[in-house]
Amino acid sequence: MLRKKRKLTSQVADEKRLLEGKERIAAAAAGLFLNGGYHSTSVREIAQKAGLSVGSVFNYFTSKEEILFFLFSRNQERAQDTLREQRAEFERLKAQGVDPKDLLWLAYQSYARLIDEMRRYTVLGYQELKSLTVAEQRRILEGEERLQQFLEEVLSYGVEQGAFPGGDVNLKAHCLMVLAQSWAVRHWALKHFTKIDDYLSALKKIALGIAEERTFAPHRIAMVAADANGYDFEKSEV
Amino acid sequence: MLRKKRKLTSQVADEKRLLEGKERIAAAAAGLFLNGGYHSTSVREIAQKAGLSVGSVFNYFTSKEEILFFLFSRNQERAQDTLREQRAEFERLKAQGVDPKDLLWLAYQSYARLIDEMRRYTVLGYQELKSLTVAEQRRILEGEERLQQFLEEVLSYGVEQGAFPGGDVNLKAHCLMVLAQSWAVRHWALKHFTKIDDYLSALKKIALGIAEERTFAPHRIAMVAADANGYDFEKSEV
Amino acid sequence: MLRKKRKLTSQVADEKRLLEGKERIAAAAAGLFLNGGYHSTSVREIAQKAGLSVGSVFNYFTSKEEILFFLFSRNQERAQDTLREQRAEFERLKAQGVDPKDLLWLAYQSYARLIDEMRRYTVLGYQELKSLTVAEQRRILEGEERLQQFLEEVLSYGVEQGAFPGGDVNLKAHCLMVLAQSWAVRHWALKHFTKIDDYLSALKKIALGIAEERTFAPHRIAMVAADANGYDFEKSEV
């Protein structure tokens, strides 16, 4: 009669307690997801590590996948908060007439430090984003895009001010993002940097060099079949 | 992570047949692993897509994981082949006194094109490497390191020849690798480039800029606890 | 990526084997469903009784519910087969000018014997029909309606021939059906009849009496709110 009744809400009523519980479980899950991956981690393991019974986990989350999504969104929020602060800071410093190069470097540093703080989640993103619903994936990627957009804005401001040459701002921002993220996702290749600040100081010239490079303007034309390069990919593309 | 294998060898005797079968199955698996992930793909699906019975798959591979490993190693081999060619080419051109900058650009281009050809597997690497045994992971990463080493050698040659300033060659190579790989793993952000060559020509100045940047020399001291930066990671680190 | 992939077909390929297996499992399930009910019966129990492993059950059926539906439909088919025979027989005897009363009694007897043969399933129907999808329920009830329609036709033929008075043929058929079904669903109250034929011979006069009764013609007007009799039923009505 009632087919497919899905429990839509968490069982725990008290908002504060609910969030605390979620945090606790998610924290336990994060570690396990990272070593071993999302699919290889059982809810039983998560519960155990969080010091709860299996059933209790489902009082806080309605599904295992929700735990993964929670991890991503919570960090997304964290990133967006930082972004907001950065924006404010950027406007403030701009008004003070600070050198665009310094502005970029400040912005970039704070992005890289964010990556460092959330290193585990950055890696998780690269690994397990595809385990989410397409809708959920999009939500997360939109956040990422907003981060990149900010770098683009800072770069564009530099162009306006004559600090950087015009060019493919979008590409430059992409490169900068990727180099920051590599601190997390390719950390094994950067083992000789002890801390993010070591990496950053080594990277400084390279990063600014990218910004100052005179590249071609972008060909902002939406290609009809952007992906028509001979591949027979079936659906995906993450 | 570690598991006990029952049957250690494949059931198929004829070497040629065996390899053909493996290729066929792996090809089918590759697509499925990419859209859907390794864990969500069942052996039955793979068998079906390969036009075989479930049982047959296990005549060619001893486990599902072996299929994944096969995919990685086969591509590793492919990459190492390319690397060997590149090395030969590099020596030849070096002997002809070709400009180190051109040498680097040639090497880099061919690496990027390799990434492009194996785009699906590059993504797969970022996503599913952790699904392998630690030993297997290491084997794959060693290949990756060899690729980076080649770039480092080319860069070093440029330094010797006075084309590039001295500096952290290791870091530069890392950056170059990451930017090439981003064509695969962050392709959604590069949608406005139709083909790898479009991306490459836009990237050329940036890449060479990185090579020519005057960075600090590396502090080649192996840190005792390179990872002692406050994290409580348990085991892994990919 | 692929969300909600439902295994749509049974795993067993060989048609004959598949059917045999289904029969075997369904037979085991039938008994268990009857004592204890559908929900209280676990798949493990079914498997055990059928002499199979749990997994194997799901090679034959895609879900537990399918077992229940299989039971219902298979008996539905069985009933429809009998119905077809009855129809043929009816036409044959009608052509021979057999007395309508005898025709009715023959038809009724064979329906009652069918009920007897499928007694367990008749009970199951009363108990567990609601455990099916609404669509599936409808399919089963349509079969039941066809059975009743046949009785109505036989009754109508008797009316034409002057053997029975006109009246609410639909109601009469309903009464006859219910009395036959009561042999299954209220068997505890009929314990003093050893066999269906005992019950039938005792019931003969009553059944024919019903047919011969002079009832009012039916008020075949579709009532606007047929159910507006003060109840606050929420949805169902089986």
Next chain:
Amino acid sequence: MLRKKRKLTSQVADEKRLLEGKERIAAAAAGLFLNGGYHSTSVREIAQKAGLSVGSVFNYFTSKEEILFFLFSRNQERAQDTLREQRAEFERLKAQGVDPKDLLWLAYQSYARLIDEMRRYTVLGYQELKSLTVAEQRRILEGEERLQQFLEEVLSYGVEQGAFPGGDVNLKAHCLMVLAQSWAVRHWALKHFTKIDDYLSALKKIALGIAEERTFAPHRIAMVAADANGYDFEKSEV
């Protein structure tokens, strides 16, 4: 079927409060049990609909099953009350020398109206009786038997008075009961009757016809193996 109860008494001391609470919960449960079935209804849903907490439900009932039993018994009581009234009325009218046929019809009508009032529970009985303990089942069925016995007595009185022919009074009562219950359990086939009284007036001639039918006397011999008709039923028989 049989289970171990932990707590044997309800937690609520005040008798009045206890009963009020039980009624409230049972009322909520009744609707849910009907649409959806006993097993598919969770205690949480019941609590929610009753406007209580889950814990409170278990202050009033010691188990979910007890709710079901409560529903059945409360209606059983209701039925027995009506029965008592009917008995009194019957004696009164008998003393007044009322026509036995009228007596039967009055008694039958009031039974049918009872069924109508408790339609939901009649259906529930057919569906979920088996979810009770065997002992509980028996208690409920005994009540049902008492109801039938009354009809038998009324019929017997008619026989004594020469209004009905002798015959299988037990069978006749059974038939009458079943036809009344069909208003509830096979309501879908009687949709063209808006109200129970419509059904009753259409049924009147049939019902009285049954009473007046000249059937065989019953063979009241307890059969040794009453069920020896080839079935392999294991335990139950509802």
Next chain:
DNA sequence: GATGAATGAGGTTTCATTCAT
């Protein structure tokens, strides 16, 4: 060598019931 049915361990999820607050 190929097949595919059988297996059973283990996955996620539900839910009646308990019990500290």
Next chain:
DNA sequence: TATGAATGAAACCTCATTCAT
């Protein structure tokens, strides 16, 4: 007495793997 979070057993179902044919 009321609450609702915690529990853990047990449910359904999936799937890699085996093995008789």
